[in-house]
Amino acid sequence: MESTLLEEVLACPSLPSLPAVAVRVIELTADRNVSLKELADTIQNDQGLSSKVLRTVNSSYYGLRTRCSSINKALVMLGLGPVKALTLGFSLVASQEIDPRGSLDLVAYWRRGLYTAVASKSIAEAARMSFGDEAFLAGLLQDIGVMAMHQALGSKYDEVLRAAGGDHGKLVRLELESLDMQHPEVGAMLAERWRLPNELVMPVRFHERPTAAPVDCADIVRCVALGNIAHDVLTDADPGAALKRLYAKTDQWFKITPSVLDDTLRVVAQATKELSSLFKLQTGAACDIDAVLNTANERLSEIRPPLSTTSTSEDGLANLLAHDANVDPLTGAMARSAFDTSIRWAFGVCKTQGGPIGLVQVSIDCLDAAHARGGHELGDQVLVGVASLLHKHFIPLGGVVCRLNGGLFSIVLQGVTNTAILRSVSEFRADLERGWPRWKTQTGQTLEGMSASVGIACRDPQDPAGLGSPSELIIAAARAIQKCREESQAGVRTSMAA
The missing domain is CATH 1.10.3210.10 (Hypothetical protein af1432)
Incomplete structure (x- = not known):
């Protein structure tokens, strides 16, 4: 420098430069045994500053049920931290x-x-x-x-x-x-x-x-x-x-x-x-x-997902998945060929380095109804919206989000625990149930309701009798989806393979 x-x-x-009242507040609050009365008197000596602090304390930002009429009362109701922050905050702005x-x-x-x-x-x-x-x-x-x-x-x-x-x-x-x-x-x-x-x-x-x-x-x-x-x-x-x-x-x-x-x-x-x-x-x-x-x-759908390991084989997979031919042009998710490559890669890493493998399959069961109600415009809105949410919740885990066909998506997760997968599935489900009413055509056609099935299958490398191949993992996730569909309830259903 x-x-x-x-x-x-x-x-x-x-x-x-800080106003004198702010300097004094800093000096007083450096002492853990500061007198709240002395602090209140110091702030109230600057009437302009005091009124700004009280106006903010009484705003909806703090949500007090009872109106606060003095700095001393604000210190009692909110504590030292918020009043100090507001006093110094207004002083910083003035400086x-x-x-x-x-x-x-x-x-x-x-x-x-x-x-x-x-x-x-x-x-x-x-x-x-x-x-x-x-x-x-x-x-x-x-x-x-x-x-x-x-x-x-x-x-x-x-x-x-x-x-x-x-x-x-x-x-x-x-x-x-x-x-x-x-x-x-x-x-x-x-x-x-x-x-x-x-x-x-x-x-x-x-x-x-x-x-x-x-x-x-x-x-x-x-x-x-x-x-x-x-x-x-x-x-x-x-x-x-x-x-x-x-x-x-x-x-x-x-x-x-x-x-x-x-x-x-x-x-x-x-x-x-x-x-x-x-x-x-x-x-x-x-x-x-x-x-x-x-x-x-x-x-987020247009941003390539990171992978969850740092092995040299990851670089080869990343390069492979970077080709446009492996990307679904509508949703930005990876295509079927990329899914096949990803799941084989995950099992290869599992054999050489250990770690669990997870597969989440999401079937948009209401896609036909969306096409019937609003044509391909509404159907595409649903697919793009679902893909966006999948990227949002599974990219941070290193997931590879793929669209296999129609309304079927798959997410391959390597090295991610069951707990983390289930948490993200739960968050995705809540977002999907909350967000689907926003999808509509230019003429205002919307879905009458969201219907989707989420099947989850995981391979634990410590379980010798567990799912030992990509095909076994895929079949287990498909069976979990089928179990969801057998339920009579509407909405977004989830099931984890036993």
């Missing part, structure tokens, strides 16, 4: 009020900050972490280095911003190439100057490279990094790739399922809309979360 230029940034007199001239897009800046803040908090809560309020603040604070470099370096930094063209990943690379410094490090230094606690400094420093964070703060850094991806999902014109990344990372780091994540994103979209008004921040038009998720899940 170029020390002269860094010193120029840190010595700039127009750098963002970054600048002349809008230059190449810094303030709407995009605050859109990223607020979406990330709300998403970081919501993901932390979904993962049952106790630092949701700190994650909110860290998300709001993460790009303070961008503001500092913009203020201190003027046209030098404006050139970098223009070259990045709004691409945040590109911005970090260009900062290093052009200035030999990056905004996360500058922001962390500024946060340390403000004497912010380590749980806020570390996410600022590592939000662009969360895997490099120290172990003791890895979880909050990861929440902020995921909040950034959630921002991309909710604001990108083509959110499919970002949603795929978010599904994979939330599952890998916190075991959050796709359905739980979808619900979390709905909360984030609504809360960000409300908080942008309360914080008086321009963040652009509010997103239509259901439209975003529908678009993203449709795009």
Whole structure:
């Protein structure tokens, strides 16, 4: 890092600075035995700040049943964390009020900050972490280095911003190439100057490279990094790739399922809309979360699934499955030939490396009824919709999603436990039952009801009498589907081969 230029940034007199009340709140809350009365008195000394905090506390975002009339009462009803987060949050926003001239897009800046803040908090809560309020603040604070470099370096930094063209990943690379410094490090230094606690400094420093964070703060850094991806999902014109990344990372780091994540994103979209008004921040038009998720899940069908092992044979399979001839042009799922290759490969890996094999077969039993009611247009809507959901729930497991014929899909899973497979099947079933009413023709024709059968068969390598060949696994899954069809109940039925 170029020390002269860094010193120029840190010595700039127009750098963002925290109001005195925020500095005092940081000092007080550093003491675990802080007096809540002294803290309340400190906040209430700034009437403008106090009114903003109370207005937010009484909003639907917190959902209090009884109206809160004072900071002291807010501390009792909500606790220290939320009140501290709001006090510092409003102070951070006030500290970054600048002349809008230059190449810094303030709407995009605050859109990223607020979406990330709300998403970081919501993901932390979904993962049952106790630092949701700190994650909110860290998300709001993460790009303070961008503001500092913009203020201190003027046209030098404006050139970098223009070259990045709004691409945040590109911005970090260009900062290093052009200035030999990056905004996360500058922001962390500024946060340390403000004497912010380590749980806020570390996410600022590592939000662009969360895997490099120290172990003791890895979880909050990861929440902020995921909040950034959630921002991309909710604001990108083509959110499919970002949603795929978010599904994979939330599952890998916190075991959050796709359905739980979808619900979390709905909360984030609504809360960000409300908080942008309360914080008086321009963040652009509010997103239509259901439209975003529908678009993203449709795009997931076009993204090749990763495979679940790292053997050299995987590379050969990946290359084989990359040919267009192995892709169903309607749904983006793999075709029959790719299914045959995948299941043979899975058994080959099982013999040499061990591990279970799973096969999930999904039969869309209402496909003929869809064609009769709305022609091929409605039938295609159903097939594409089902394929999107299958990709959503099984790509994170490394599944290979294939369309065998008509309304029959198969998913080959190698190295995935029965528990994980059953969990994803359950999530897929819930999504399918909730989502099918959205499929319709241009003239409004819809399904009268969803009817589907899901058969599951698994090979346990520890069971010598178990399913020992691809054909035996396929037959077992087909029998499970037949068992589903013999049930009289409507809807989506599932059965696991004995």
